[in-house]
Amino acid sequence: MDLIHGMIARDRRALARAISLVEGRAPERRALLGWAYRHRRDAQVVGVTGAPGVGKSTLVDALTTGYRREGRTVGIIAVDPSSPFTGGAMLGDRVRMQGHGLDAAVFIRSLATRGRPGGISGATGEVVRLLDAFGFDLILVETVGAGQSEVDIMGLATTVLVVTVPGMGDEVQVMKAGIMEIGDVFCVNKADREGASRTALTIAMWLDHKPPGGWHPPVVQTVATSGQGLCELGGQLDGHYAHLSASGELAVRRERAFLTEVRAVLEHRLVDRILERARAGGDLGELVCRREDPLHAAQYLIDKYLGGAGDSA
Ligand SMILES: Nc1nc2c(ncn2[C@@H]2O[C@H](COP(=O)(O)OP(=O)(O)O)[C@@H](O)[C@H]2O)c(=O)[nH]1
Numbered sequence: 278m279d280l281i282h283g284m285i286a287r288d289r290r291a292l293a294r295a296i297s298l299v300e301g302r303a304p305e306r307r308a309l310l311g312w313a314y315r316h317r318r319d320a321q322v323v324g325v326t327g328a329p330g331v332g333k334s335t336l337v338d339a340l341t342t343g344y345r346r347e348g349r350t351v352g353i354i355a356v357d358p359s360s361p362f363t364g365g366a367m368l369g370d371r372v373r374m375q376g377h378g379l380d381a382a383v384f385i386r387s388l389a390t391r392g393r394p395g396g397i398s399g400a401t402g403e404v405v406r407l408l409d410a411f412g413f414d415l416i417l418v419e420t421v422g423a424g425q426s427e428v429d430i431m432g433l434a435t436t437v438l439v440v441t442v443p444g445m446g447d448e449v450q451v452m453k454a455g456i457m458e459i460g461d462v463f464c465v466n467k468a469d470r471e472g473a474s475r476t477a478l479t480i481a482m483w484l485d486h487k488p489p490g491g492w493h494p495p496v497v498q499t500v501a502t503s504g505q506g507l508c509e510l511g512g513q514l515d516g517h518y519a520h521l522s523a524s525g526e527l528a529v530r531r532e533r534a535f536l537t538e539v540r541a542v543l544e545h546r547l548v549d550r551i552l553e554r555a556r557a558g559g560d561l562g563e564l565v566c567r568r569e570d571p572l573h574a575a576q577y578l579i580d581k582y583l584g585g586a587g588d589s590a
């Protein structure tokens with residue numbers, strides 16, 4: 278396929294087109310992903326997550342500046358739930374990242390989630406694969422930290438960076454249910470504001486509850502807009518990667534990422550298949566009419582269309 282030749286020749290337009298085809302689930306998708314898997318380079322993938330407005334995009338931009346200084350190439354994916362229609366990045370992200378827009382060693386792509394639960398991590402994983410095979414040294418994935426799909430996406434990362442801001446320490450208890458658990462490096466951004474040290478301390482204290490041994494997640498204070506603390510943050514991200522390599526945990530994470538992708542494909546396919554058949558068979562309308570509880574309705578469909586393969590509700 279011409280597109281694959283383009284990817285091999287490191288043609289960015291070919292990469293952009295390949296991503297669009299994969300995202301749009303075009304027929305070429307299989308060949309592209311097959312090629313990407315065979316030519317994987319297993320680049321470091323840093324997942325950057327946290328609530329909207331904490332400064333993730335600004336941090337990604339500043340980290341990228343640092344990586345470029347070291348001569349490393351960077352692929353960036355922003356998973357953007359806010360644009361179900363345009364499929365584009367928030368204007369703010371575009372403007373902010375513009376500094377790297379002309380740098381051929383940096384590639385930025387925004388993925389719209391388009392309200393596809395379960396499909397989000399699938400598409401993201403596939404785009405990570407394309408960027409990896411294309412040959413970027415480092416891949417940064419920015420997502421808004423909320424819910425299971427976020428945790429799933431972070432399953433694709435070798436290193437998870439959780440971003441908070443001063444004052445959010447009090448919310449640690451709430452956050453820990455999800456994203457806090459999977460953080461490898463923590464960052465209190467906007468440290469130019471009051472209370473950064475206290476928030477950092479709260480997070481550090483919470484992290485002390487983690488079982489000892491292995492990697493202990495550091496908490497770094499940063500000011501993304503001025504670059505303060507960015508050197509240390511970059512160092513901790515690299516340090517975590519070095520730890521993963523040395524301890525053998527990197528292989529475990531890669532297996533986990535692989536399974537995350539398999540799972541995403543399965544979810545997508547099975548759910549689609551069951552719903553299609555149920556719709557064609559008139560079951561959906563009937564279930565709605567009967568107004569049984571959703572658990573029973575789902576179990577009925579599983580039993581009927583998966584031959585009772587699902588767990589009993
Ligand atoms: N004061 C201060 N503002 C920041 C800092 N980092 C980011 N911002 C600002 O916070 C706003 C949101 O940043 P953005 O990177 O878009 O956050 P995101 O939604 O997490 O990606 C922007 O106006 C940034 O300029 C910081 O360290 N200090």
Ligand SMILES: [Mg+2]
Nearest residue numbers: 333334370419
């Ligand atoms: Mg952002």
